[in-house]
Amino acid sequence: MRKLLNTLFVTTPETYLALDGENIVIKKEDTTLGRVPLHNLESIVTTGYLGASPALMRKCAEKNIGLTFLTNTGKFGSRVTGGTTGNVTLRKKQYRLSDIEEESLAIARHFIIGKLYNQRWMLERLTRENPMRIDVERFKQISGELKNYIEDIRLIDNLESLRGIEGQAANRYFLLFDQMILQQKSDFGFYGRNRRPPLDNVNAMLSLAYTLLAQECAAALETVGLDPYVGFMHQDRPGRASLALDLMEELRGIYADRFVLTLINKKMITEKDFVKKESGAVILTDDGRRIFFQKWQEKKQEQIQHPFLGEKINWGLVPYAQALLLSRFLREDLDGYPPFLWK
């Protein structure tokens, strides 16, 4: 498997990124805050306001280093990419299938099976590990429901039903989310998903985690030559990376949600890392975001056994592995798209 290179997160406000030879230089006013050789980097994510020099952007595009600009609330701003990679035959196949409901369903179904399967085992794991803290019966019940939803999904014949089941299942799963928070309960409660804007600490973190994950999925798809904007389950909408959203479905629970839960349950992040704005919107402080990104990066280095490939890879490579498997299916090297089934 490909070595997982680093992502450089630049979170200091008012910084400017420039190129010096083969290095990225991080500047603030007249001082240089840091200098990192580009050859060690896979991507750069910045929430600094000032931006990056054209020379750096060009170098990143040339060297296939993802350069992503987020706002300081973690909202996606833009991404610099080089020429579209991969081959036109593969992309046309993607477009053709995306226009045929039956074909799209065959792939979309597996994304959602992956999502529900993984969420289900999150629930099962909690009943095993923390039976004293949670309502085991309720967890078992909803885990059973998710299992049934998966059965249903294997039999349905249209995308509309798939989206319907997916929505229902998500509601059921999120009913238990508050119980998965085992520490700092008074500062971190969960009463439902909200995102525009996030209105509590947990939603603020979930949104940021989903943004990062979507970014990484988009970059992974781009790397294998697929178009992140043309999806199978998510319909085309200008500016929306639908395939990246499709691909991240199976990772939402096990990757993003669990990550946020770990930050809270291990007290890596606390109430002081958040600010509530006048509108009720909650955002992470600069410090909070720094911790978030740092832990995210550490999480990406953790090893995991890939269930289909049977190889040990870093968590951070999972989106890439899945994108690759998807392209292999489109190329007819595989008899289907194998979702990442975690346990």
Place this chain on the structure above:
Amino acid sequence: MYDEQDYLMISGIQHFLFCRRQWALIHIEQQWQENVLTLEGQYLHEKTDQPTIREKRKDRLIVRALPIHSPTLGITGICDVVEFVQDPNGVPLNGESGTFSPIPVEYKHGKPKQELSDILQLTAQAVCLEEMLVCEVPKGYLYYHETKRREEIDITPALREELKKNVAEMHQYWTRRYTPKVKTGNFCKKCSLQNICLPKLMNVQTVKGYLDRRLCE
């Protein structure tokens, strides 16, 4: 005669002989990933890739980065170096007095290989030069960076036949836009595309079996 659109890269011959799937990933699917070996190769070629330098030494004219093609084989590429040696039995060159015989020189990092890949690449260059200049190219050189020596290669009829056979097979895949399935071997370790190719993956299991197994747990 092939259409220009369908000319294949001469440099791809070495990929093709190394592994047909690697060639298809690079040339049909346009995938590429660097590793140490490819970077070394690139560095070496930066030195030879200077199309504007033209040297004259006594009886020879040395040209670098010369673009070539063969419509009959449907291949195109660039010669690292071609030495045009003055030769009464040679052919006239535009803008030069006298007649010359061309000798292609291909630069390689590493040392001479067991396989034919370097030799066939040179053969392809010879065939192109023959076709473009209407002359004969009976020999060429392979210069190896590690040994700092050039090896003289006779462009024999057997080599020409071997080249033809391989190029025809490449064209077949190209026409179908077909990427051959994996055949794994020790050579996979040296391949810069192993993470794209996933050699181990293909024969492992079916997705259907994988899902059935996991989902009934």
